[in-house]
Amino acid sequence: MLSSMKSDVRAVFDxxxxxxxxxxxxxxxxxxxxxxxxxxxxxxxxxxWYTIARIISQTSRFITGIEIHPGARIGRRFFIDHGMGVxxxxxxxxxxxxxxxxxxxxxxxxxERGKRHPTVGSNVVISAGAKVLGxxxxxDNSRIGANAVVLSxxxxxxxVVGPKARIVKMDGVRVDKLDHAxxxxxxxxDIMRQMQQQIDELKEAWAQEKTQVNGLKATLEQxxxxxxxxxxxxxxxxxxxxxxxxxxxx
Ligand SMILES: CC(C)(COP(=O)(O)OP(=O)(O)OC[C@H]1O[C@@H](n2cnc3c(N)ncnc32)[C@H](O)[C@@H]1OP(=O)(O)O)[C@@H](O)C(=O)NCCC(=O)NCCS
Numbered sequence: 001m002l003s004s005m006k007s008d009v010r011a012v013f014d015x016x017x018x019x020x021x022x023x024x025x026x027x028x029x030x031x032x033x034x035x036x037x038x039x040x041x042x043x044x045x046x047x048x049w050y051t052i053a054r055i056i057s058q059t060s061r062f063i064t065g066i067e068i069h070p071g072a073r074i075g076r077r078f079f080i081d082h083g084m085g086v087x088x089x090x091x092x093x094x095x096x097x098x099x100x101x102x103x104x105x106x107x108x109x110x111x112e113r114g115k116r117h118p119t120v121g122s123n124v125v126i127s128a129g130a131k132v133l134g135x136x137x138x139x140d141n142s143r144i145g146a147n148a149v150v151l152s153x154x155x156x157x158x159x160v161v162g163p164k165a166r167i168v169k170m171d172g173v174r175v176d177k178l179d180h181a182x183x184x185x186x187x188x189x190d191i192m193r194q195m196q197q198q199i200d201e202l203k204e205a206w207a208q209e210k211t212q213v214n215g216l217k218a219t220l221e222q223x224x225x226x227x228x229x230x231x232x233x234x235x236x237x238x239x240x241x242x243x244x245x246x247x248x249x250x
Contacts, residue, residue, distance in 0.1 A: 041057045090117065092118060098126070139156030
């Protein structure tokens with residue numbers, strides 16, 4: 001327990017450039033107080049002394065503004081900076097060297113039973129105001145942006161940002177996913193559609209021109225054949241005429 005407490009203090013110095021002395025850190029860092037209270041509460045929780053564990057965690061919440069359920073399993077060198085408004089649920093598991101800021105919730109969605117809170121890997125940063133909700137994993141070395149709302153697994157070595165709010169119900173009725181997707185304006189798709197329409201129009205015009213040219217070609221060939229027949233006939237008539245004149249002269 002003592003070595004764990006020492007490494008918790010070291011974590012403050014590693015992560016907060018504003019930390020000046022051990023004395024100051026031990027007496028003024030509420031994140032540190034919360035994790036120490038939690039380690040004691042968790043000790044009771046593991047021995048099934050649930051009520052004492054809850055009393056300790058609620059006392060800690062009253063003093064620090066940080067609510068960690070005594071059932072949460074937290075690794076070494078966990079650092080909560082500023083702390084106020086942090087909530088960590090019962091079935092959370094947190095690895096080593098995790099940094100967390102104020103306003104973070106590691107909670108459930110209210111739909112799951114049993115394991116219903118996130119599992120956070122080691123060396124993860126969870127920024128101010130982030131909400132991580134559900135029983136998925138946040139991979140090692142990942143970073144969660146300020147105010148992000150994370151509802152699904154985060155792969156290791158990733159950064160995730162953004163609150164993902166979208167309409168799912170209107171007047172109590174679920175909005176159809178496809179219909180919803182249709183209503184989202186997408187300028188790139190619009191331009192692609194216009195280009196496709198222009199290509200289709202050009203293709204049609206070209207096909208009409210081709211048909212006309214083929215028609216002209218066929219007419220020309222017919223005329224050429226007719227002309228050849230006429231020419232042959234004329235030649236034959238002339239030869240016959242000459243022959244007749246010759247015969248007469250004889
Ligand atoms: C998530 C975070 C750690 C990412 O930092 P990073 O890896 O350096 O990322 P970048 O700053 O390069 O940003 C990458 C992109 O994500 C966006 N982004 C970063 N943080 C964001 C956030 N919290 N919400 C929405 N978008 C965010 C950036 O605008 C950028 O987008 P762009 O490429 O379209 O311009 C950081 O932005 C953050 O949220 N830090 C908050 C730390 C904190 O809580 N401090 C409190 C101290 S009291």
